[in-house]
Amino acid sequence: MKAHYGYKDGAGDFFIIIDTDNCIECADHPCIPACPESVLEIIEDDYEDMVCAVTMDHRKKIKYSCAPCKPDRDRPPLLCVTACPKNALEHLW
Amino acid sequence: MAEFWRWKEYNWHDENKDWRDGELITAGVDVGSVSSQAVIVVDGELYAYSNMRTGSSSPESANNSFNWAIEGTGLTLDDVGFVIGTGYGRVNVPFSHKAITEIACHARGANAMYGPSVRTVLDMGGQDCKVIRCDEKGKVTAFAMNDKCAAGTGRGMEVFADLLAIPIGEVGELSLDVEEEPPPVSSTCVVFAKSEATGLLREGWSKSKVLAAYCSAMAHRVVTLLEQVGVEEDFAITGGIAKNSGVVTRLEKELGIKALPFDTDTQIAGALGAALFAQNLLRKKLAKAGK
Numbered sequence: 001m002k003a004h005y006g007y008k009d010g011a012g013d014f015f016i017i018i019d020t021d022n023c024i025e026c027a028d029h030p031c032i033p034a035c036p037e038s039v040l041e042i043i044e045d046d047y048e049d050m051v052c053a054v055t056m057d058h059r060k061k062i063k064y065s066c067a068p069c070k071p072d073r074d075r076p077p078l079l080c081v082t083a084c085p086k087n088a089l090e091h092l093w
Numbered sequence: 094m095a096e097f098w099r100w101k102e103y104n105w106h107d108e109n110k111d112w113r114d115g116e117l118i119t120a121g122v123d124v125g126s127v128s129s130q131a132v133i134v135v136d137g138e139l140y141a142y143s144n145m146r147t148g149s150s151s152p153e154s155a156n157n158s159f160n161w162a163i164e165g166t167g168l169t170l171d172d173v174g175f176v177i178g179t180g181y182g183r184v185n186v187p188f189s190h191k192a193i194t195e196i197a198c199h200a201r202g203a204n205a206m207y208g209p210s211v212r213t214v215l216d217m218g219g220q221d222c223k224v225i226r227c228d229e230k231g232k233v234t235a236f237a238m239n240d241k242c243a244a245g246t247g248r249g250m251e252v253f254a255d256l257l258a259i260p261i262g263e264v265g266e267l268s269l270d271v272e273e274e275p276p277p278v279s280s281t282c283v284v285f286a287k288s289e290a291t292g293l294l295r296e297g298w299s300k301s302k303v304l305a306a307y308c309s310a311m312a313h314r315v316v317t318l319l320e321q322v323g324v325e326e327d328f329a330i331t332g333g334i335a336k337n338s339g340v341v342t343r344l345e346k347e348l349g350i351k352a353l354p355f356d357t358d359t360q361i362a363g364a365l366g367a368a369l370f371a372q373n374l375l376r377k378k379l380a381k382a383g384k
Contacts, residue, residue, distance in 0.1 A: 001233055001234055001235060001236070002226075002234070002235035002236075002322075003235070003236060004235070004236060004237035004238070004321065004322065007239050007240070007241035007242075008239050008241075008317065008318065009241055009242055010282060013317075013321065015237065015321070046193050046194055046196070046197035046233070047197075047232065060240070060241050092321075
């Protein structure tokens with residue numbers, strides 16, 4: 001499942017896409033401790049799979065939650081994306 | 094004062110069926126931000142439902158919608174083997190055995206309402222909009238949801254119905270009564286769209302033309318969300334806006350595909366999906382108990 005967490009508003013589209021079919025194969029979920037803002041968590045989805053998701057607290061403010069990792073210039077690779085061994089994480093902005 | 098935004102609340106049950114003949118009786122209760130629905134399913138077949146406005150308390154709305162759905166059937170909560178809560182208030186359904194997200198429930202409900210060929214579901218709810226891709230069993234394969242602002246939602250349409258003093262059920266048809274399609278109003282915020290519409294009325298625009306501009310903006314807004322997830326036919330719409338021909342017609346035009354026609358209330362899709370999930374879980378529970 002490709003789960004799009006985030007929102008769109010007048011400023012743009014701000015979504016993190018998690019490919020849960022890939023995520024499910026990962027036992028350690030290193031993306032979670034890698035995020036300095038604690039944006040990600042493990043949940044049991046509707047089909048009883050343990051997968052990564054964006055926390056409810058961050059879903060409607062993801063643009064601001066992820067801002068520290070996204071400077072205007074010389075943007076480094078995103079810590080969560082780099083940490084994911086299954087290429088299951090993608091940021092849309 | 095007339096409430097032009099107020100849509101018809103109602104309940105229904107199949108008078109040709111007796112629930113006592115069934116083996117698996119399950120229920121789904123969808124407590125949404127604007128409306129609440131309860132659906133009773135007997136052996137996988139739709140038996141009864143209600144559709145009403147959500148009140149200030151989610152547990153009360155859940156109770157009211159369930160009680161209204163079973164009204165006149167002789168059924169009681171004790172006769173229902175499994176209940177699933179869904180929607181914004183899903184964790185506040187006092188009598189539910191489990192909560193499942195409205196995303197999974199709408200996919201499952203659309204699969205039951207429109208058939209297994211449905212691959213893309215657009216749920217235009219009261220205060221959010223969801224695009225769901227699913228497989229032939231109604232299992233979600235992708236989704237995106239926008240619940241940060243009211244533009245592109247049922248509540249936004251209610252605001253316009255009130256502003257123009259047009260009953261909500263007539264908005265869609267009236268918006269199609271224009272000679273030429275006007276440019277859309279602001280699609281990013283319902284408050285800005287409303288103030289823009291007030292200005293257009295002052296300029297002499299007819300109500301039909303203003304509604305056309307708003308329906309067009311709403312269609313455009315959800316198309317961008319649909320394109321993000323990708324649209325694959327068959328395409329179905331659930332939620333209250335599915336009944337608004339003004340939005341649906343413009344949406345179909347912009348996408349270049351037709352939405353499937355419906356013969357069941359599109360607002361009950363989530364609760365129906367929940368009731369069908371409940372049926373599977375009840376079957377598992379009974380199998381485990383050796384019954």
